[in-house]
Amino acid sequence: MSFTIATWNINSVRLREPIVTRLMGEEAPDILCLQECKCLAEQIPTEAFQALGYRWQVARGQKSYNGVAILSKLPISDAGGEDFAGLGHARHVAARLDNGVTIHNFYVPAGGDIPDRDQNVKFGQKLDFLAHMRDGFSKDKPARAILVGDLNIAPREDDVWNHKALLKIVSHTPIEVEHLAAAQDAGAWVDVTRKDIPDGLLYSWWSYRAPDWDAADKGRRLDHIWATPDIANASHTSRILRAARGWDQPSDHAPVFATFDL
């Protein structure tokens, strides 16, 4: 069995329905994981997605903020959603495929502007969320699992347009990178995107605030696909669909893809 999975921070699934269906039509990933749906789960335009073959949906939502959904052409069952730092936010949901593979879809808190938990509660919540992920993976070692999502951290020097300039910018500070690495190590997660594309600059997000995002190209790789070691070597053909950042009324994130032969 072979399937392609994609992850995309959609920044309002209702406003972005036209480009979600465009992605479904043009790229047709078997499984599409969305973050920042920004609505209740029952407000997701499920019928439009079902009409394109995405018959299964597992989601967690809340009014106005956050919200995660797994849309699938393959049968999936709800495998729960956890409130990792006790924030009461819809930032995680899991689903299980018939072959026993578990898919985790995460939206890690962005963390505000000041990278100091004493001055900025949201930064502390981001670190706490990552610490809870680490503790969860330590306690329950994941197996036959894929983790995707907007992790809101660009861990490598070549995951940002200017490493030195971003060392004090939330998303690329050393303490965030350390916390992300601890969560990754606790589950022995393999960074599938970087396994397939080991070298070179790689971005999945470009700010709305840059006047010409494409020419300026001040991007960051905030969106990730990980897999446990028992299935990581079944993955291939990772890519980031940069073109989607230029579609009409775009999200500020581009979708990230990987294919698994299992």
Place this chain on the structure above:
DNA sequence: ATGGTTGAAAGTCAA
């Protein structure tokens, strides 16, 4: 050091 844009939702908060 600052401001720049977008979305939800109706004044701001979050990103």
